[in-house]
Every structure is written in structure tokens, then in C-alpha cells.
Amino acid sequence: MMRDSTSRTETVTRTGIVMSRLGAGFSHPAWAIAVGALAILFWGGGCPAALAQKAPTQATSSDDLRPLNTNAMDIEEGKRLAQTSCANCHGAEGISATAGVPNLAGQRSPYLYRELRAYVSGARDNGLMNGAVKFLSADALIDVAAYFAGLDPAQPAAASNAKGEADPVQAGKVAAAGCAGCHGDDLRGG
Secondary structure, three states, X not given: OOOOOOOXXXXXXXXXXXXXXXXXXXXXXXXXXXXXXXXXXXXXXXXXXXXXXXXXXXXXXXXXXXXXXXXXXXXHXXXXXXXXXXXXXXXXXXXXXXXXXXXXXXXXXXXXXXXXXXXXXXXXOOHHHHHHHOOOOHHHHHHHHHHHHOOOOOOOOOOEOOOOOEOHHHHHHHHHHHHHHHHOOOOOOO
């Protein structure tokens, strides 16, 4: 049997289709109302759980997500750039031997990329860094950031007190010493 184009099963809305399919075998009007109400709640956007969730936020710039999208060739290029441009100060493996120069090994790539962009733009003012990165393209910054992010971070030197026991406070101070170059001695700087 052919249905005409105005029947309930031919409705184009999701709610109408659900109502006609689920309510087809039941003749009581309350069933159709209940099914319709459920369909409106879940497919019509009235589900309390769906309404309570925040809409996903979009990045303001596609560049902010790019450090996460690298491959082995990008990381190899980042290594080449790091060894020629960064190793003198930050160490061959991103672990600095110079006081006040931060370790880059193991830092998150989006963080490194953002900070490198800040040096390129002049938003962070450090003559040495501004000069070292000004010639690098955005892709090169991404590659360098991805390379350093993939390295193992520096391991803090074991600190001990007079009794020869490990002193966690002193160990923390030793570990944070590499951060002071950018963040200050109290680690509150930016």
C-alpha cells in the first residue's frame, strides 16, 4: 500500500519521524504525546544534560593548535634547527648548563611555540632570544617546539641535608633554579 506525501510517516522533522514510527502500533493518544515529548527533549535540544554543557570553544587562531600537529620529519627538522640555533645556550638536548638559562627539554610544545612567537613579535623582550629567533618561520618555531617537547626533561640533582637524607625542599629549589632565568628567583615572573 502506497502512502501519500502528507501522511505522518513522511514528515521531514526528526520528531515527526520518531513519533510516527514508534507510535505506529499504539492507538492511545497518551503514547503518541509521550513519545513526542521524549523526541523533542532529546532531539529538539531540550535535554537538560545537553543544555547544561558548554558549547566547545574555538581557538582564536589556527596557529595555536599547530604545535600538536607534527610528524617525525618535522621533529627531525626541529632537532636540526635546535642544534644550530639553540644548543649553545640551552644545551644539545635542551638541558642548559648555564645558570639563568632555562631547560627546554620536556616542556609542552604549545607553551614553547607561544613563547617563541612572543620573542619573534617582541612581546617578550630579551635581546639574545629576539635575535636568535627573528629569522625563524612559524613552521620552524613549531618544529623546534615539537623537538624540545619530545625530549626527556632534566632530572633534578639529589639534594641531601647534614644527616645525608634527601631534603625535598632543597631538591625543589635545585629543580626550580633553571626556571628562574625567565620566571625570576621567586618564580612569579612571566
